[in-house]
Amino acid sequence: MPRRSPTIVLLPRQRSVLEHLIRSSTSEHRIVERAKIIVTAADGDIPAEQSVKLRIDRQRIRRWRERFAEAADLLNAAELEPVSDMDLEHLVVHILRDSYRSGTKPTFTPEQIAQVITLACEQPAELGLPFTHWTAAELAREAKKRKIVEDISSRHIARFLEEGAIRPHRSRYWLNPKITDQKAHEIEVQALCDVYRSAKQLAAEGVRVISCDEKTGMQALQRAATTKTMAPGHDEKREFEYIRHGTTCLTANLDVATGKLVSPTLGPTRDEKDFALHILHTVASEPSSKWIFVVDNLTTHVSETLVRIVAKYDGLDVDLGVKGVRGILKNVESRRAFLVDTKHRIRFVYTPKHCSWLNQIECWFSLLARRVLRRGSFASVDALNKAVVDFIDYFNRILAKPFKWTFTGRAAAAA
Numbered sequence: 001m002p003r004r005s006p007t008i009v010l011l012p013r014q015r016s017v018l019e020h021l022i023r024s025s026t027s028e029h030r031i032v033e034r035a036k037i038i039v040t041a042a043d044g045d046i047p048a049e050q051s052v053k054l055r056i057d058r059q060r061i062r063r064w065r066e067r068f069a070e071a072a073d074l075l076n077a078a079e080l081e082p083v084s085d086m087d088l089e090h091l092v093v094h095i096l097r098d099s100y101r102s103g104t105k106p107t108f109t110p111e112q113i114a115q116v117i118t119l120a121c122e123q124p125a126e127l128g129l130p131f132t133h134w135t136a137a138e139l140a141r142e143a144k145k146r147k148i149v150e151d152i153s154s155r156h157i158a159r160f161l162e163e164g165a166i167r168p169h170r171s172r173y174w175l176n177p178k179i180t181d182q183k184a185h186e187i188e189v190q191a192l193c194d195v196y197r198s199a200k201q202l203a204a205e206g207v208r209v210i211s212c213d214e215k216t217g218m219q220a221l222q223r224a225a226t227t228k229t230m231a232p233g234h235d236e237k238r239e240f241e242y243i244r245h246g247t248t249c250l251t252a253n254l255d256v257a258t259g260k261l262v263s264p265t266l267g268p269t270r271d272e273k274d275f276a277l278h279i280l281h282t283v284a285s286e287p288s289s290k291w292i293f294v295v296d297n298l299t300t301h302v303s304e305t306l307v308r309i310v311a312k313y314d315g316l317d318v319d320l321g322v323k324g325v326r327g328i329l330k331n332v333e334s335r336r337a338f339l340v341d342t343k344h345r346i347r348f349v350y351t352p353k354h355c356s357w358l359n360q361i362e363c364w365f366s367l368l369a370r371r372v373l374r375r376g377s378f379a380s381v382d383a384l385n386k387a388v389v390d391f392i393d394y395f396n397r398i399l400a401k402p403f404k405w406t407f408t409g410r411a412a413a414a415a
Contacts, residue, residue, distance in 0.1 A: 007041075009072070018038055031097070036054055078091055211253070250368075256294075257402060
C-alpha cells in the first residue's frame with residue numbers, strides 16, 4: 001500500500017512568501033516548481049491531482065511535500081520570533097533547495113566565503129581605492145590581492161553576495177537628526193504619537209486632529225510626445241523631453257481619525273499669508289469644532305498672523321506685544337509657546353526638528369507623487385491643479401482610511 005503524503009498547512013506569511021516566489025521573474029525554475037507543489041498541497045490537492053495540474057511526476061511531488069512537512073516546526077518557530085519577511089523568504093528558499101550531496105569538494109571553504117562577505121562590507125575609500133562601492137569584479141580582484149582565494153570569478157562573488165543578502169550596489173539616504181537635548185526630543189516625539197493615538201477619541205469629543213503641510217514646486221510638465229501605452233511584452237513608454245508650464249503648491253490636510261483629505265488649497269505661493277488663509281479656510285468648514293494641527297517647524301507655521309488668528313478665534317482680549325520687540329509676538333519661541341497652548345480652540349503640535357517624517361501627510365504626498373505626478377503630463381497649471389483635485393476626490397471616496405500608526409515614540413526612550 002503506497003504511503004500517504006503528509007498534509008501541508010501554511011500560515012499566512014508562509015503562503016505569501018511562496019506566492020511571491022512563484023510570481024517573481026527572478027526565481028529559479030526549480031524553486032517556482034516546488035513552491036507550486038506546496039501551495040497546491042495546502043489548497044487540498046492530493047498528489048494525483050497535483051501531478052495532472054502541474055505536470056510533475058508523483059514521486060517528486062511526494063518528496064517535496066515530505067521535505068516541507070519536516071520543516072514545519074522550523075518555519076512555525078520563525079513565525080513566532082518573528083523574523084522579517086526577507087529572512088522568512090531566505091528560509092523557505094533554503095528548504096526548497098536541493099539537499100547537499102557528496103561529490104566534488106567545494107571550491108571555497110566557509111571561512112573564505114565569510115572573508116569575502118566581510119570584505120564587501122568594508123568601504124573602498126578607506127582602503128585607498130578610488131571608488132565609492134564595490135562591484136563583483138572589483139571584489140574578486142581585491143580578494144585575490146589579499147590572498148583570500150587563489151582565483152575566483154565575479155560570478156562566484158555575486159552568488160556569495162546574493163546568498164548573504166549583501167547588496168553593495170544599493171544605497172539609501174537617511175538623516176541623522178542633530179539632537180541637542182535627547183530627553184526633550186523624546187518627549188516631543190511621544191507627545192505627537194499620543195495625539196495620533198487619541199485622534200478617534202478626540203474626534204468623538206469634537207476635536208479634529210489634522211496633519212498639515214505644503215507640497216511645493218509641483219511642476220506642470222507636458223511630455224513633448226504622446227505616451228505609448230503598454231502592450232504584452234512592452235512597458236509603457238514616456239517621452240524623455242518635456243515642456244514646462246509653471247508650478248503650483250498644494251497645502252493639504254489629512255484628517256488623522258478618518259484618513260480623508262479635508263479643505264485642500266492650491267496656489268502659486270506658500271508664504272505666511274497663504275498658510276494663514278489655509279488655516280482660516282479649514283476652520284471655517286466646521287467653526288464649532290476644536291482643531292489640532294500637526295505641522296513642521298517652517299517659519300510660516302509659527303507666524304504673527306497665526307497668533308492673531310488663534311487669539312481672535314478664541315476671543316482673547318490680550319496684548320500680544322510687538323514682533324521683534326516684546327510679548328507673545330516677540331520671537332519664534334514666544335509665538336510657538338502661544339500656539340501650542342492646549343487651552344486654545346485652535347492649537348498646533350510641531351514635529352521635532354529633522355523628524356518631518358512623523359507628519360502623516362508626508363505619507364499621502366508620497367502617494368500623490370507616485371499615482372499622479374511622476375508619470376503625468378499636464379498642458380497647464382490648471383490641468384495639474386484639476387488632476388490633483390480629482391485624485392483627492394477619488395482618494396476620499398475609494399481609498400481613504402486612517403493610517404495604521406504603529407510608532408509610539410517610546411522606542412527612542414527605551415534605547
